[in-house]
Amino acid sequence: MxxxxxxxxxxxxxxxxxxxxxxxxxxxxxxVRDRPANVEDRPAGADSGTDHDSLREVLAGARRVLSDVDTWLMGVLLFLVIGLNFTVVGLWGVPYIVNLYDVPVSTAATTVLAANVGFALGSPLFGAVSDRTGRRTEVILGSCVVFLLAYGVIFLTVTPPLVVVSAALFVGMGVTGGASVAYTVAKERHAADSGAATGTINGMAYFGAAVFPAVMGAALDAYWTGAVVDGARAYTAQGYRVAFGVVAAGGVVAVLCAAALHVRVRRRERAAATASAPSDD
Known part of the structure; x- marks a missing residue:
């Protein structure tokens, strides 16, 4: 583009x-059709098909989903990973490279394009790994850790070689596919309310994409040099360090949420295994 x-x-x-x-x-x-035309063709657990009952069922499902701590853990980590990634890749990545590396916009855009390639590859890759291993929360946690490490490199060095920036963006955006396994966890956790569950955490995720451009923009504006380059404000290297510090701090919180989710899920699985184990009697 x-x-x-x-x-x-x-x-x-x-x-x-x-x-x-x-x-x-x-x-x-x-x-696209809203539902199968024949009632008998609707999947098990589908709503009654009437507008009044559908709304009531959706609201009841939303209440159940929002009362679950797991929902908030998944929503917050997606809020951070997706919101921060989209802010860097979609908004500030190109000006950052143009400004600090003194390259044309086309070169900067090509560098940032690596992030979207990672996003396209990461989603099916991590989905397949999750399905084959059954290790859903481990995939989420590992992805959040890698997200933190990838952006941590840019935060610590500010202007590493451009190929390192490209690799960091590729990896940081690619592991969004791993964090997105949270949609599957939410769906499996709330099988009867899967639409409400996935819709809720998806809303949280893209709320992050609305919030973080303003947050990162406010952080950068404090370091504006007064110059405008190719229609975008030019900021100091320290300003970009602060901006990527926001991303790294978000990565830390995302890792903590993913770790808490993993512990809670594993604890439930152990409890279920203990309850279903045959008694010695």
Whole structure:
């Protein structure tokens, strides 16, 4: 998109993007159905099919989901991992590279593109690992640890070689797929309310994508040099250290949430195994 914008201007790129989204919306409206036409074809546990009962069932499910500590642990870690990743990759990554490495926007955008490649590869990879091993919370915890380490490198060094930045963004965004195994954990935890469970933690995740641009922007604005480069404010290296410090601090909290989730899930599994074990009597 950066290359296209350089060649044709932002207006043409945004109009083309809007047209693509509009066509996708028309396709959804034309082909996607809310529920099977026949009652007998609906999956077990589906709602009654009437608007009044559906709303009541959804609200009851939401209450059950929100009363579970696991929901909040998963929601907070996704709020941090997804919110911070999208803020860096979607907003501040390119200005950071242009500003501190003195390279063209196209070069910076190509470097940041590695993050989205990681995101595309990470989701199916970590999903497959989780399914084959059955180690869901371990995948989530490990992903949060790697997220912290990847962005910690940039926080500590600020301007490592550009290839290191690209690798850190690739890894940091790639492990979002591992953290997203939380959607599966939420669905399995609340099988009867799977829609409410996944919708709730998904809402928390993308709320992070709305909050952190403002948080990181406020942190950076304190270090504005007064210059504007390619339409974006230029900040000092210390400003970017502070910004990536916000990401690293979020990574620490995400690791703590993932560790607490892992302990709680394992504790329940041990209790269930003990309860189902045959008695010596």
């Amino acid at each position: 950066a290359v296209a914008a350089g060649a044709t201007g932002w207006r043409a790129v945004l109009v083309a993007s809007a047209g693509g989204v509009f066509l996708a919306a028309l396709a959804v409206g034309a082909f």
